[in-house]
Amino acid sequence: MSLEFKSFFTALSLFIAGVALPVSAQTDFQADSAFIRKIYDTALSEGKSYEWLRHLTQQVGPRLSGSEGAAKAVLYTKSVMESERFDHVFLQNVMVPHWVRGAKEKAQISNGKQKTDVPIAALGGSIATPKGGIRAKVIEVKSFQQLRDLGTEKVKGKIVFFNRPMDPTKINTFEAYAGAVEQRAAGASEAAKLGAIGSITRSMTTRLDDFPHTGSMRYASGAPMIPAAAISTNGAELLSKTLQANPETEFYFEQNCETLPDAASHNVIGELKGKTNAGKYIAIGGHLDSWDFAQGAHDDGSGCVQSIEALRILKALGYQPNHTLRAVMFMNEENGMKGGITYADSAKSKQETHIAAIESDHGGFSPRGFGIVGTPAQKARIQQWAGLFAAYGVHELGPGGGGADIGPLAQQGTVLLGLMPDTQRYFDYHHAANDRFEAVSKRELELGAAAMASMLYLIDKYGL
Numbered sequence: 424m425s426l427e428f429k430s431f432f433t434a435l436s437l438f439i440a441g442v443a444l445p446v447s448a449q450t451d452f453q454a455d456s457a458f459i460r461k462i463y464d465t466a467l468s469e470g471k472s473y474e475w476l477r478h479l480t481q482q483v484g485p486r487l488s489g490s491e492g493a494a495k496a497v498l499y500t501k502s503v504m505e506s507e508r509f510d511h512v513f514l515q516n517v518m519v520p521h522w523v524r525g526a527k528e529k530a531q532i533s534n535g536k537q538k539t540d541v542p543i544a545a546l547g548g549s550i551a552t553p554k555g556g557i558r559a560k561v562i563e564v565k566s567f568q569q570l571r572d573l574g575t576e577k578v579k580g581k582i583v584f585f586n587r588p589m590d591p592t593k594i595n596t597f598e599a600y601a602g603a604v605e606q607r608a609a610g611a612s613e614a615a616k617l618g619a620i621g622s623i624t625r626s627m628t629t630r631l632d633d634f635p636h637t638g639s640m641r642y643a644s645g646a647p648m649i650p651a652a653a654i655s656t657n658g659a660e661l662l663s664k665t666l667q668a669n670p671e672t673e674f675y676f677e678q679n680c681e682t683l684p685d686a687a688s689h690n691v692i693g694e695l696k697g698k699t700n701a702g703k704y705i706a707i708g709g710h711l712d713s714w715d716f717a718q719g720a721h722d723d724g725s726g727c728v729q730s731i732e733a734l735r736i737l738k739a740l741g742y743q744p745n746h747t748l749r750a751v752m753f754m755n756e757e758n759g760m761k762g763g764i765t766y767a768d769s770a771k772s773k774q775e776t777h778i779a780a781i782e783s784d785h786g787g788f789s790p791r792g793f794g795i796v797g798t799p800a801q802k803a804r805i806q807q808w809a810g811l812f813a814a815y816g817v818h819e820l821g822p823g824g825g826g827a828d829i830g831p832l833a834q835q836g837t838v839l840l841g842l843m844p845d846t847q848r849y850f851d852y853h854h855a856a857n858d859r860f861e862a863v864s865k866r867e868l869e870l871g872a873a874a875m876a877s878m879l880y881l882i883d884k885y886g887l
């Protein structure tokens with residue numbers, strides 16, 4: 424498209440969006456458009472989120488719930504919001520699960536005399552293997568049904584290998600993840616019910632690489648607890664091929680993880696007080712915890728710093744919010760959700776009505792839209808603002824959900840919004856050691872922060 428035609432097209436679409444608004448929406452298109460332009464200018468020319476992310480990922484580092492890193496991340500983000508002079512910055516007590524990996528895992532494929540080491544990672548919540556590890560023949564399956572059809576006779580005493588890949592034909596990679604992740608979350612117990620002694624799951628990524636991608640798993644009550652790990656996708660391909668050539672192939676693995684008693688931790692909250700409606704709240708947040716061997720740059724350091732940045736930008740522009748705006752760093756999204764649950768419980772007991780909550784937990788990639796969870800009328804109200812976002816590549820208002828941490832607020836009638844960036848590369852990094860600061864683009868991170876600040880501004884100004 425030529426530049427002239429493109430600017431004509433943009434002007435036309437803005438014009439149409441402007442005049443298409445019903446009078447009842449009472450939006451001031453020109454003023455809002457100008458203010459959102461200022462939000463983007465501030466984010467892109469004097470943004471702070473990228474340097475905060477650098478510190479959080481490189482100086483604080485991994486921050487699994489209950490760890491020293493998580494405690495440091497609490498203090499760091501609190502100090503950032505204090506130095507930005509938010510009206511009120513405080514910690515909210517949260518008790519969290521405390522799982523530790525222990526010494527690095529070992530794993531090997533044994534095909535007769537040929538032994539090949541492969542990368543694995545214990546799944547969060549898994550038990551250890553006995554000292555010295557376990558070695559057994561392997562049963563490969565693609566589904567729980569296939570496993571059940573094999574029955575106890577074929578599964579007993581073996582290691583079950585769950586090898587259904589994320590469906591590469593899904594355009595939204597979160598759909599592909601949703602279609603495969605039961606293997607990681609529930610596979611061990613499904614295998615244990617049939618007498619398996621260990622469970623190995625293909626990593627949740629569409630890419631072929633050597634990084635094991637961890638994640639949480641749960642033991643079903645009544646099933647024996649067996650050790651569970653993720654294997655890299657290259658490792659999974661090799662194991663599958665080796666098994667095809669020789670069904671007698673054995674797998675060996677050793678892991679040293681354990682679950683310690685619950686630990687004291689915190690959500691971190693920073694507020695800009697509302698002027699006309701201070702008793703009503705809009706929360707914007709991400710989760711502060713990450714997996715233990717990852718810097719958690721995309722998941723979810725990005726969402727945390729974008730949320731603080733959204734408040735900082737509105738404050739820097741002299742915006743006086745109607746409602747009280749809160750940036751919330753939720754603790755323990757990865758393996759317990761205790762931060763999100765505690766936050767919603769506290770809001771309920773203190774009668775802090777949340778009209779909306781916005782979460783960024785899909786990576787610090789180029790923003791494309793917002794998922795919305797609310798009534799059709801609330802969705803329609805937000806969709807009336809589409810014209811204000813069109814110039815910034817944010818086109819999808821509606822499809823997708825809110826976010827795990829803000830989810831518990833839905834019961835209180837809160838409208839949930841999830842920033843939805845381009846999802847194509849998210850699972851290249853998700854829960855893996857390559858989710859590092861260098862994987863995040865400064866510009867894309869800042870565009871996300873600006874989109875969140877703009878949505879926050881519109882919700883605050885017009886209500887829902």
Ligand SMILES: [Zn+2]
Nearest residue numbers: 722723756784
């Ligand atoms: Zn996350």
